[in-house]
Amino acid sequence: MAIWIEEDAKVLVQGITGKQGMFHADKMVEYGTQIVGGCTPGKGGQTVELQGKQFPVWHSMTEAITATDADATVIYVPPPFAAEAIMEAADAFDSLKGEGVIVCITEGIPTLDMVKAVAYVDNRPGVRLIGPNCPGIITPGASGGAKIGIMPGHIHAKGRIGIVSKSGTLTYEAVAQTMSIDEGQSTCVGIGGDPVNGTGFIECLAAFEHDSQTEAIIMIGEIGGNAEQEAAAWAADNVTKPIVGFVAGATAPPGKRMGHAGAIISGGKGTAEEKFAAFRAAGIACAMDPSELGKVLLESLKTAGLR
Amino acid sequence: MLLRDAGVPVLEGVHCTTVDEALNAYDALGSKVVAVKSQIHAGGRGKGTMYTPGTKDVVMEGGVKIAFSKDEVKTYASNILGNLLVTIQTGGEGKIVNNLYIEAGCDIAHEYYLALLVDRDTKSVLIMASTEGGMDIEEVAEHTPELIHKVVVDANIGLLGFQKRDLGMALGLSGASLKSFGKMLSSMYTMFCAEDCAMVEINPLVRTGADEMVALDAKVSFDENAEFRHKNWDDLRDLSEEEDTEIRAKETGLSYVKLDGNIGCLVNGAGLAMATMDVIKLYGGEPANFLDVGGGANEEQVKTAFSIILEDQNVKGILVNIFGGIMRCDIIARGVIAATEALSLEVPLVVRLAGTNVDEGKAILASSTLNIHPADDLAEGAQKIVALIGGEQ
Numbered sequence: 001m002a003i004w005i006e007e008d009a010k011v012l013v014q015g016i017t018g019k020q021g022m023f024h025a026d027k028m029v030e031y032g033t034q035i036v037g038g039c040t041p042g043k044g045g046q047t048v049e050l051q052g053k054q055f056p057v058w059h060s061m062t063e064a065i066t067a068t069d070a071d072a073t074v075i076y077v078p079p080p081f082a083a084e085a086i087m088e089a090a091d092a093f094d095s096l097k098g099e100g101v102i103v104c105i106t107e108g109i110p111t112l113d114m115v116k117a118v119a120y121v122d123n124r125p126g127v128r129l130i131g132p133n134c135p136g137i138i139t140p141g142a143s144g145g146a147k148i149g150i151m152p153g154h155i156h157a158k159g160r161i162g163i164v165s166k167s168g169t170l171t172y173e174a175v176a177q178t179m180s181i182d183e184g185q186s187t188c189v190g191i192g193g194d195p196v197n198g199t200g201f202i203e204c205l206a207a208f209e210h211d212s213q214t215e216a217i218i219m220i221g222e223i224g225g226n227a228e229q230e231a232a233a234w235a236a237d238n239v240t241k242p243i244v245g246f247v248a249g250a251t252a253p254p255g256k257r258m259g260h261a262g263a264i265i266s267g268g269k270g271t272a273e274e275k276f277a278a279f280r281a282a283g284i285a286c287a288m289d290p291s292e293l294g295k296v297l298l299e300s301l302k303t304a305g306l307r
Numbered sequence: 308m309l310l311r312d313a314g315v316p317v318l319e320g321v322h323c324t325t326v327d328e329a330l331n332a333y334d335a336l337g338s339k340v341v342a343v344k345s346q347i348h349a350g351g352r353g354k355g356t357m358y359t360p361g362t363k364d365v366v367m368e369g370g371v372k373i374a375f376s377k378d379e380v381k382t383y384a385s386n387i388l389g390n391l392l393v394t395i396q397t398g399g400e401g402k403i404v405n406n407l408y409i410e411a412g413c414d415i416a417h418e419y420y421l422a423l424l425v426d427r428d429t430k431s432v433l434i435m436a437s438t439e440g441g442m443d444i445e446e447v448a449e450h451t452p453e454l455i456h457k458v459v460v461d462a463n464i465g466l467l468g469f470q471k472r473d474l475g476m477a478l479g480l481s482g483a484s485l486k487s488f489g490k491m492l493s494s495m496y497t498m499f500c501a502e503d504c505a506m507v508e509i510n511p512l513v514r515t516g517a518d519e520m521v522a523l524d525a526k527v528s529f530d531e532n533a534e535f536r537h538k539n540w541d542d543l544r545d546l547s548e549e550e551d552t553e554i555r556a557k558e559t560g561l562s563y564v565k566l567d568g569n570i571g572c573l574v575n576g577a578g579l580a581m582a583t584m585d586v587i588k589l590y591g592g593e594p595a596n597f598l599d600v601g602g603g604a605n606e607e608q609v610k611t612a613f614s615i616i617l618e619d620q621n622v623k624g625i626l627v628n629i630f631g632g633i634m635r636c637d638i639i640a641r642g643v644i645a646a647t648e649a650l651s652l653e654v655p656l657v658v659r660l661a662g663t664n665v666d667e668g669k670a671i672l673a674s675s676t677l678n679i680h681p682a683d684d685l686a687e688g689a690q691k692i693v694a695l696i697g698g699e700q
Contacts, residue, residue: 080535110503110533111425115462118430152632152663167578169630176661193577196430222578225427248581251588255396259562259577259599261532267445289586291686
């Protein structure tokens, strides 16, 4: 078991004929992800070559899901059209299967488009949105696995650590840190750095708590908003597995956007200090330096009798 | 002005950039009492302080003044234009005021606060209003949050009549003022969505003696992600207020924020870039900047990134921290070498590479004759650069 995405999940790629979509679709097939085709309106009936094999393209998500019974879709559609791509996928999954996972990689989607898209997805309770502006989700397998996104597949290995993070490259750091102490990952979820997104920290923590494969969790946040504080408070009451945490942006000046649209300290709120304090109050073991996540994780595993 | 175009009642006013224009504006408005307002992209102006830019001498308390005569307009306009305004939101360095707004006076019965913003918690547009209008909304939020009333708009339905009435009644409005408030909210919400705003703040919003609601001062910020569908935004920007290098970085697809320290950073990914700054500080150094080269930077972007970092005279050393995902470490290594050669880099350089093709990347750096210090992880990289610049002092 892993969370939301099993190793053999069937995955569609929206925007598969674009440069980004095709490049990453190829990398996903190379990793072992079961890509079943893609969707680009206006290009239905064509095929796309990935790793020397031909994959079908459909006009619409309804056609694509009907034909493939896909479990998930990953979106590489440019920002002006990405929110609609999310809603198209949500509608198709909901009406055809009653469930499905949508992973949106696109960075730079207008916030008000996301406000609409998130409300649309929330009206379809079986459908889960991960992202946007995220590296995606990966469930490493014993060989291959399901890599849905842009993360470098080869740094991962199947294991028992669940990782959830707002940042892409910091997730990779966290993965490398687990590997440095000979631990693999159950599922790694990048929830994205936008102010308005789909799946949040709490849903990830809840899923990891219920997942039998996951035995410990790494949670990585960053400045802006109060999702980390709420998640920490929730975890204190609801999560029994050890959690290790880090928050990026302790040195970020107030009022400045640090790369991610959501990474901004406004009105003195959303600081790293505040978030670390919330983590500690919830009994989360904190690393002040991401290169120490492995060390802190190892200590937590030992304390919990898992090593 | 955006609000007026959207149908929100505002006072008559004139935008000026010189004292003479301000005096002409006073005559043209024909109102004995006028407000003289600094126009910068930050709030808290009324409670701010004006300073002389070089010497930092205090010129005047307050960046928004009520003038009762033409002479007072002259005094206030001279004190504001070209000087530095420091407010609770500008940070210590303040902002030079190049623009003034001279506004006709009005008969104020009560001042309110009104704001529309994208709320991260509810993932919706949130409308906030308070009877405590004027200058201290941050304090109201901190000390008496119960005086702030909120409604959350369902994005796929829009602002509803009862929501407008509820909010107006919470402010104690009734009759003509309640009606005027509702009409204003509708116009503002339509504008908020049409213009892709991130926040619209009206402070103060006033009820006049004639029970009309009028926006006296407003601050509007936009969602940068929506820039592609708003060509008109360029006209609203005051580039002189923005950091030149930050604008240039953005044009090259880099994300750069200047800070006060002396260790330049070049990193891929926003989260890792923040973490790199944090770790430099943790090991006793001070970061000079935030710089995210993004997920797919090429050699040219790496070079631009170096030149932007080196323009900052404070920079005494540079830490490059790359976790190659899609981006390959060998490409980054070549970019780093090309950039350091082209820019004849003199400050110490520590490079930490990890991820895809890391061994090739390290080999390329090791074979170069340049003075590049390798590091295996972030902590080692930060410690090395801190030690290297410490050694030079």
